[in-house]
Amino acid sequence: QDAIDRKERRSETFKTAVHGLEMGTPALKTEELGRRAPQWVRDNLVTMCMCCREPFNAIMRRRHHCRACGYVVCARCSDYRAQLQYDGNRLNRVCQECYIFLMGHVVLEDREGKHKGILEKGATEVSGRSLLCSSLQLLDKNGKGGTRGWFVIPQDDPLVLYIYAAPQDVRAHTSIPLLGYTVRDLPQENSRHLFQLVQSRQVHTFLADTKELKQRWMRVMERCAAGITHPEEEEEDAKS
Numbered sequence: 001q002d003a004i005d006r007k008e009r010r011s012e013t014f015k016t017a018v019h020g021l022e023m024g025t026p027a028l029k030t031e032e033l034g035r036r037a038p039q040w041v042r043d044n045l046v047t048m049c050m051c052c053r054e055p056f057n058a059i060m061r062r063r064h065h066c067r068a069c070g071y072v073v074c075a076r077c078s079d080y081r082a083q084l085q086y087d088g089n090r091l092n093r094v095c096q097e098c099y100i101f102l103m104g105h106v107v108l109e110d111r112e113g114k115h116k117g118i119l120e121k122g123a124t125e126v127s128g129r130s131l132l133c134s135s136l137q138l139l140d141k142n143g144k145g146g147t148r149g150w151f152v153i154p155q156d157d158p159l160v161l162y163i164y165a166a167p168q169d170v171r172a173h174t175s176i177p178l179l180g181y182t183v184r185d186l187p188q189e190n191s192r193h194l195f196q197l198v199q200s201r202q203v204h205t206f207l208a209d210t211k212e213l214k215q216r217w218m219r220v221m222e223r224c225a226a227g228i229t230h231p232e233e234e235e236e237d238a239k240s
Helices: 002-009 011-015 096-103 123-127 211-225 231-239
Strands: 080-084 090-094 130-139 146-154 160-164 174-177 182-185 193-199 202-208
Touching (some): 080 096, 123 146, 123 160, 130 211, 146 202, 182 211, 193 211
Antiparallel strands (some): 080 090, 130 202, 146 160, 160 174, 193 202
């Protein structure tokens, strides 16, 4: 019962979908777990297990879907079986979180009290409460290739840009502190919408999909780099 009570207290962040995510997947309400078939999170939206945060690979850590919530998890984190009402109460593969909720059993690896590090904030969680989030590409030093991912500036951590490999990953692979940077516009090159974050010798070059998206990112980054994290602060600063 204690495990169920704790699970219910954190169910809002665990099972709530984010509105506006690219190709987002609606999540089941907690009371619907096991009673209604979930819509599976698409494989290409995650690069790591949504429970243990370990990266997937084709040999040792393959993707599986929890039949209760639809999350993409590894074999180790989905090595649980629970009866699901929507499937005639047959035993199905479920993730650890759903197993605890559905069965009321405590497992030895419950991570309830584990502290989340700076990169361990889930993309779904922070995107729902963000100043801005979208797909961007962070170019390499030569400006020819780079990393495409899901970029987020959280409302509760507005001085940091978090970079995820996919929009529903549960851990960012890197972050960039924004305070003190200068945002530099770059001329359009071969229909590419480029801009930069510059501070001393540190230069980060970004590629946006559209001109409008580029302008939105530049406005938000300029405000955060100046330490202005709320719209009302920006307006008061403009008036002064």
